[in-house]
Amino acid sequence: MQSVSANTYSVHFNDKAYTELNTHLEKANYSKVFILVDENTHQHCLPSFMSQIFGDYNYEIIEIEEGEINKTIETCVQVWHVLSELDADRKSVMINLGGGVITDLGGFVASTFKRGIDFINVPTTLLSMVDASVGGKTGVDLGSLKNQVGVINLPKMVLVISSFLETLEERQLHSGFAEMLKHGLIRDKKYWNELNLVSDFNKLDEFIYDSVVIKNDVVMQDPTEQNLRKILNYGHTLGHAVESYFLESESHKTLLHGEAIAVGMVLEAYLSNKLTGLSDDSLNAIKKTFINRYGKVSFTDEDIKNILTYLKFDKKNSHGNINFVLLKTIGECQIDVIVSEDLLYKSFAYYKV
Incomplete structure (x- = not known):
């Protein structure tokens, strides 16, 4: 290789x-x-x-x-x-x-x-x-x-x-696979479609290589994350907030990184549908993929309120604004999108249905 x-x-x-x-x-x-x-x-x-x-x-x-x-x-x-x-x-x-x-x-x-x-x-x-x-x-x-x-x-x-x-146990493999799915969503629709067919984690070498190529290509163009490299954070603004909340919560089981990011990618796909043109079909396909592979995480209203307080610590924030990376289509992103609090709550409502 x-x-x-x-x-x-x-x-x-x-x-x-x-x-x-x-x-x-x-x-x-x-x-x-x-x-x-x-x-x-x-x-x-x-x-x-x-x-x-x-x-x-x-x-x-x-x-x-x-x-x-x-x-x-x-x-x-x-x-x-x-x-x-x-x-x-x-x-x-x-x-x-x-x-x-x-x-x-x-x-x-x-x-x-x-x-x-x-x-x-x-x-x-x-x-x-x-x-x-x-x-x-x-x-x-x-x-x-x-x-x-x-x-x-x-x-x-x-x-x-x-x-x-x-x-590794299978749960850890699924966690890593979430980041590979993200690479398809942000950069390569064909790769996303190929990953959706993967059921055997014993044959991942080719896909690991493809993911490394995708990430490296982005990093080479923007090493210090001034613009393009931000797309690698798709799903991570809300995903990291979910991960941090569950890490600190005494009443919830800690989520692996990929499990939390899988939640974040569904939530941010909903935001993409409302703000940057992601189609209804693509939104529903993304939700189906992640729910089928990772199941649903349960959130109470109090959980959601507490999760959203973590957004102020996101590294992409600037000048008091919480900046999201959202999808225009599967394979194409838009960076630095500001989202209203009302839409954030609606994204969780969509996830829970």
């Missing part, structure tokens, strides 16, 4: 990923190689990963607790202390072996330690393969508020090794 070239790095796949990593480590002559894992990737992914690295390098394994709840500045402080205690210097490298929490947090830690050391992303979840590890966004949450602190900084390389998906 051909590598995907970004601005200053490449995304490599499967066997070629290991070949490129070994070549890079040999040439770079790092003083130390730090591998950041959580308890799951330490057990299920690290042994096979290490078995494919050839060369006598000075390794240190750093383990953090798994889960979005640990994607915090407090965890970063712990990792920075460990790096200092283990004599990391500016010629060290951080390999982030894990899902979106590991690649986001690890990239941020590396980007800020001693004003920046090299890092390499090795995503092990479907979500991180097609989204979190590509594009240079790093960072952590601020309490339950998603990705409030971070920097855009590019890795030295991204290694997508699809065999790691065998370690």
